[in-house]
Amino acid sequence: MSERPQPERLRETMSLPRSLEMADFHVELPDDLVREIQELREVEESEYIETVRPILRAIMANIRRVEGEKIRGDKWVYHMLPDPNDPERNNPLVVLPGHGCGYEKASGGCSMCNFAGEGRDATKQDVDEAMDFLISNQEDHFVHKINLNALGSFFHDKELTPDLRSYIYQRIREYAEKVGDKGLVLFVTEGRLDHITDKKMKEMRDGIGEHVLLDVGVGVESTDPLVRETIINKGLPENWEKRLQIIKEYQPVNVETHIIFGTPFLDESQTIRDTVKSVKDMIEISESEGDSRDLVLFMVMNRKPGTLTEYLARGDQYQLPNLMATAEALLKIGELVSLDSLKHVMVFGLVGPDVHAEAGTQYVGEDTESAELKAIHEILLNWRGLPEDLDKLRSAFDAVPKEIRTAVGYHGPYEGVGLTKEEKKDLRTTVAEAYYRLVTTFFPHLEGLSFEEISQYFKKVKV
Numbered sequence: 227m228s229e230r231p232q233p234e235r236l237r238e239t240m241s242l243p244r245s246l247e248m249a250d251f252h253v254e255l256p257d258d259l260v261r262e263i264q265e266l267r268e269v270e271e272s273e274y275i276e277t278v279r280p281i282l283r284a285i286m287a288n289i290r291r292v293e294g295e296k297i298r299g300d301k302w303v304y305h306m307l308p309d310p311n312d313p314e315r316n317n318p319l320v321v322l323p324g325h326g327c328g329y330e331k332a333s334g335g336c337s338m339c340n341f342a343g344e345g346r347d348a349t350k351q352d353v354d355e356a357m358d359f360l361i362s363n364q365e366d367h368f369v370h371k372i373n374l375n376a377l378g379s380f381f382h383d384k385e386l387t388p389d390l391r392s393y394i395y396q397r398i399r400e401y402a403e404k405v406g407d408k409g410l411v412l413f414v415t416e417g418r419l420d421h422i423t424d425k426k427m428k429e430m431r432d433g434i435g436e437h438v439l440l441d442v443g444v445g446v447e448s449t450d451p452l453v454r455e456t457i458i459n460k461g462l463p464e465n466w467e468k469r470l471q472i473i474k475e476y477q478p479v480n481v482e483t484h485i486i487f488g489t490p491f492l493d494e495s496q497t498i499r500d501t502v503k504s505v506k507d508m509i510e511i512s513e514s515e516g517d518s519r520d521l522v523l524f525m526v527m528n529r530k531p532g533t534l535t536e537y538l539a540r541g542d543q544y545q546l547p548n549l550m551a552t553a554e555a556l557l558k559i560g561e562l563v564s565l566d567s568l569k570h571v572m573v574f575g576l577v578g579p580d581v582h583a584e585a586g587t588q589y590v591g592e593d594t595e596s597a598e599l600k601a602i603h604e605i606l607l608n609w610r611g612l613p614e615d616l617d618k619l620r621s622a623f624d625a626v627p628k629e630i631r632t633a634v635g636y637h638g639p640y641e642g643v644g645l646t647k648e649e650k651k652d653l654r655t656t657v658a659e660a661y662y663r664l665v666t667t668f669f670p671h672l673e674g675l676s677f678e679e680i681s682q683y684f685k686k687v688k689v
């Protein structure tokens with residue numbers, strides 16, 4: 227066995243690579259390692275997650291540091307987004323300056339996201355300029371939508387200081403008073419669930435006033451802890467559902483939960499079943515709170531530079547889901563939830579975000595030549611969750627000829643919802659073997675250590 231590296235050397239080692247070696251996913255692993263990974267199939271899920279997660283975080287941190295696409299947070303920026311409730315309207319989403327996602331800095335970030343970021347602190351002047359811009363886009367609409375975000379999580383004190391958050395609330399409150407009963411002010415923002423506390427929600431509600439409607443976007447990605455924590459690296463606390471309840475205590479408020487479609491290491495059938503189950507779970511959680519206007523955002527995976535997804539794709543270990551699979555997942559959700567609930571499921575990710583386009587983002591369906599698949603793409607782009615959307619999607623899906631289904635790699639439709647116990651055991655093996663190959667490629671001095679020893683090694687240091 228090689229000499230054990232000292233944990234304090236990690237940062238030094240991590241800053242050394244200038245380009246990422248591509249891991250060889252076909253190389254045979256040593257017998258004792260294969261045996262050790264096999265044993266991980268039988269341990270408690272929480273134990274498996276605790277063993278694998280430190281290794282995933284180190285892998286993510288290294289991918290980001292070596293070739294992560296840095297989103298500069300030097301000035302406030304905006305993107306125009308279609309309004310899910312009004313086909314005629316686009317709304318600006320503003321992102322304030324900042325130093326990037328705080329979770330990414332602490333934990334390597336989510337494996338599909340490239341919000342690494344570098345920049346400067348946001349200031350009151352930024353808030354004033356952003357608010358003036360947002361207000362100038364409201365024109366004669368009854369709903370005045372103020373969509374204002376940090377570069378990662380609105381509720382992270384290192385991304386936005388408490389003082390600046392208070393100032394934002396004050397500006398929104400003043401604007402709402404000006405609008406009065408001539409309209410409804412809606413404040414939309416996003417944050418990580420682990421940053422949501424009663425104190426922060428109370429400050430927000432007290433600050434913006436009792437009449438401003440709130441939309442809080444949060445990432446859950448998958449309700450299956452194995453998928454969410456060992457592949458997405460979401461880092462949610464075990465009691466994440468309680469955090470949703472905290473938000474709901476500060477009415478009037480809607481929660482927009484992000485669920486990802488197209489997770490690495492899951493095959494086509496599994497990613498459909500995992501996403502369908504997660505969307506259904508989120509609808510059930512939301513409806514258990516009574517009458518709800520919460521949304522579930524069905525986020526179709528993009529390939530972004532500096533992410534695990536992109537790295538795996540370059541090594542032929544990942545493919546974006548195809549449009550047929552995307553349509554099947556939506557159709558399944560349509561079968562499982564009521565028509566009323568379906569109106570709360572929105573589809574995102576099918577258009578490469580402008581801000582990433584030049585950086586090489588790839589998205590599902592961007593280069594299809596088939597008229598039948600283009601029809602599906604169009605329906606999904608204009609999806610409002612209405613019964614007629616579901617009917618149109620069903621007809622378009624059925625109209626795709628067999629040779630085109632095969633050509634795009636689609637082999638469904640599939641049975642069932644969620645992953646089976648046996649599939650989850652196999653997934654544990656696939657993931658652990660892949661991470662061993664990645665981590666020993668990035669940190670060759672770890673080769674020869676057991677999986678557990680590598681996990682312990684990364685537990686001792688912050689990535």
Ligand code: SF4
Pocket residue numbers: 327328329330335336339340341377378379418445
């Ligand atoms: S998805 Fe959100 S929490 Fe995760 S790395 Fe990206 S910005 Fe950060």
